[in-house]
Every structure is written in structure tokens, then in C-alpha cells.
Amino acid sequence: MKKLISTVALAAISTTAYANVLMPEISRDGKTRNTSVLAVSQEKRSFIASNYLSQSLETDTVPAVDVDLSQLNMFGAFSANNFSFEGSYQKQDIEIGAADADVKRLDALFGFRVNKSLTLGLGLTENELSTALDDTIIEAGGTLVVNGTTLGASLAHHMLDSGTAEGDYTVLTMAFGKQVKDLSWETGIQYSTKGNDSYTADSRLGVFGNVTKISGNLELDARFKYEYGDYLQSNISDNDYSSLEMSVDAEFLVTPVFYVTPGLEYTMTSLPDYIDADTGILTAKVDLGYRANNLDGTFGLNYATGELEGIDLDGIGFNLNVGYNF
Template structure:
């Protein structure tokens, strides 16, 4: 499971920090990805974007070597009154090991209230033996007086050498994009799978909000997951908190300071990290360009401190 978790992290590294799950993204940058097909069922944006990011991590122990991670990501979306499509291609390298992912999410709006969606993602890592993973997600949403009720069912498959299995995830939640404010809340349930993959059941809660107040956009989310590491047990808990505020500087520029805290306990092995970030951007003539930096002011894994720093360049065009 540790290897599979690493692949997932590589695939989403280039995503913006607070991707929506239930309601579609409304951030002013116009380029933040949706993290679930549920949100894509209400997507109304058309844009194309590209990002390059790099991260360096080094443990504070004698003889430790730097671990470099890079990603080149191209993604975008297209929408009309009935159909929405979001696609993503990522080519990455982690500690000299190549990893790639390809994904597409499509949605069809049956009428003003009902919509359905389908998403598929393939991920691969050039290990020995090779690691392959895929995720198939089916979703539906119902819009009731500006309140969105959504649900999805996902099958995640994993294969590496003699290890071959899958597990299922159910996601349900509510949210709204009305009155200049976007919010959502819901839960996830990872179902136990007693195969050679051996996944324990886990329940997760999540909530998020985006609010524009004059020239400031406030954006944050909170998540918590608990359960078993494997079908035989082993406690698992994870907590995540993100918050940032985008300040407009004149008509074309913006600055976005933020913080991100994450904590994970896998059968007694704890990892805690607190990051401070800053984005500097330009937004005019349908173009949004961002340079961002991220620094871990506190990072610890299994009682060993480590240093982590990342930077990114992202450019998008909104049609």
C-alpha cells in the first residue's frame, strides 16, 4: 500500500491545493482542477493549462541524500450546456524513477436537476517489476434549489509483480455555489478488500469553502480519515488542513499566501508536516500565470526530521 500511495501522490502533485469534490471549482484563477467526477457534472469552464513543478526532500540524518521529484502536467476542460469534459496528462520523475498518469472525466446533464458522469485514470511507475494502477469512477448529482447532492462509486485497481487486486470507494456529499460562496461537505468510505492487495476499511470526512470578499478570495478545506491499514487491522488516521487567501494587487496581479498541515499515522508510523506557501500571479486578457513556492517549516516522519522545498510555474488560458 505504501507504493500505491506514492503513485497517487505523484499523480496529484501538480493539482491546485484545494480541488473540489462535490461542487465545481469557482476559484478566480479559472484553472483549479476538480478532484472528483461529481464536481465535473456541474463544470461550466473551458480552459487549457500547463504546469512544471519541482520538489526536493532530504532527511536530517547522516549520509542522507536528496530526493528530487519533478512533474510536467498538461490539463484542461471543455463545457457546453449539456456536456463537460476534463482531461489531464502528467509526466513525472521521483528519485530517478519515471511515473506517468493519464485521466479524463466526462459528464452529461440530463436536465437542470440531474447529471451523470464517468471518469477513468491510468497511472504507471517504472519500477522493477513495473507498477500499474487505474481508477474508474461513476458519479451522479442532483441540483435542488442551488443545493447540490452528489455521489460516486470508484474502483481502484493495482498491479505490481504478483500483487494484483482492487478496492472500492463510495463518496457522498452536499454543497452549493450560490451567493458568491462555494462550500461542500461529505464523507468517503474505502471498502475492505481481503486479497493479495489487502486493504482495510476506512471512513473519511471532508469539508471545503471558497469565499470572495471584495478583492480577497478565501479558500480552505479540512479532511479526516480513520480505519484499518489492512483487513487484519492496524490503526490508520490522517488529518489534513489547508487555507490560503488571494489578494489582488491592482487590476492584473495577485499574491496568495497559504498554509498546509498534514498528519498521518500508519500502524504507529507517524508523519507530520506543516508547509507555508506563496503564489505570485498575473491575470489579464484571459491568461492566468503563477509562480509559487512551498517550504516545510516542520516535517517529521517516523521520528526523523526532514527538509522539503518545492516550486512551480503554471500558465492557463481561459476561453
């Protein structure tokens, strides 16, 4: 169990940042991904992009343990008339001392614009959380514009398979938001049902909010997501679970084609004391970018510090991200 928790926690801090759940992306880089079929169903971008990230961490134990992460991500989107599509393939390699693990994910999200006010979306995700656990996700949802405000709801059904056991649960998302040329915001809730069969996680409730604001040579992006509930379907007194994801960054156009983007990210997971696997990672980063003739490329450095299952660690990393907008 602890090895799986470590793998998922480390995968989270090395994952390419996502944009909105409900409202389609408006960032100037043109290659930030959406999270849900709700946003994809309203999307009108067409682009291809690739991202590579490498992160090296070291524990403060004696002897020290090296934690190395690398991620290759290829993704893109296509939009024509009343149809939109966003797809991606992600592969992460995680090495903790002499042990290693692979995390793979394949997404295919489809959107259909019925008319100016109504959209529908359908998505399929194959997520290999570890060599022993696969998560297949089928998502369906839609959006409706009422008096300039976008309302959206979706159901995402997760089917987990460890090879010897199976289980499932469903996530309900409800959100509302608004978007104009230089401002996009959204907020909503997500409810995860109790797990069935061999998946024994209890129900959980989450809230989220995302905002992007563009003003002259400045772009601000902020993300927030909090989830809480019981860890397992159990009557034991110590059974609390919570997770928090926060990020903020600001893009400054230094010249018409060069920009710099400093930012902060924080990821936290709190589990019952008997598991002893709390994780909290704070990452400070800066990206240097070039944007011209529909091409956008960034090179970034970061410093991450925090704890993994109660063990302090820190280290540096770099990323390279290149995209082309059609």
C-alpha cells in the same frame, strides 16, 4: 513496502492542488482542477493549463540524504451545451539519494447535464503509483439539485496490478453542498471497502469539506480531509491507520492584474508502529500571479518541513503555473 510508502507520501506533497469533489470550481484563476466526476458533470469552464513544480528536501541524518521531486502537469477542460470534459496528464520524478521512482497519472472525466437539476458523470484514471504497481480507477456518479442544495453520490472502483498479483476495492462518496456567485461550500463522506484478492487493506471511513469565498479583492480557499480505519485485514492489536490533509490560502488582488496568494498545507499519514513509516509535512507557500485577457500565470515559492518515515527533513521549492480560459 517502505519504498512505496515514501513514493506515495512524497508524490502527495508535490501534487497540484485539487478543488472541490462535488461543487464545480469558482476560483478566480479559472484553472483549478476538480477532483471527481460529480464536480465535472456540473462544470461549464473551458480552459487549458500547465504546471511545473520542483521541490528539494534534505534529511537531518548524518550523512544527509537529498530528496528531489519534480512534477509536470498538463490539464484542461471543455464544456458545450449539456456536455463537459476534464482531462489531465501528470508525471512526477522522485529521487531519494541514489534511488529514483516515477509516478504517472492520466485522467479523463466526462459529465452530462440531463436537465437543470440532474447531472451524470463517468471517469477513467490510469495511475502508475510505482514501476511495480498500477491503479486503474473507473468512477460513475451523479448529482441532483433539491431546493437549491446539491446532492451527489459516486462509486469509484480501484483495480490494482503489480504484475504478479492483483486486487481491488471500491470508494463510495456521498456529499451535499451549495454554490452562489461568490461562495461555494461542500461536505461529505467517503467509505473505502475492504480490499479483495492480493490487496489486503481494510475498510476505511473519511470525511471532507471544502469552501471558497470571494469578497472584493480577497478570495479565501480552505480544504479538509480526514480518513481512518484499520491498516490491514488483521486481528493484530496495533493496526490503526489515519491520514489528514488540510490547506488554506488567501488571494489578494494588489492591482487589477497582479495578485499574491500566501498559504499553508499540511499532509499527515499515521501507520501501525511495526511499520515505522509515519509521515507529516507542513508547507508554507506564496504565489505571485498575473491575470488579464483570459490568461492566468503564477510563480510560487515554498518551504516544506516535517518528517518522512520518522526522519526529519526540510527544503524549498518553486512552481510555475500558466492557464488560458476560453
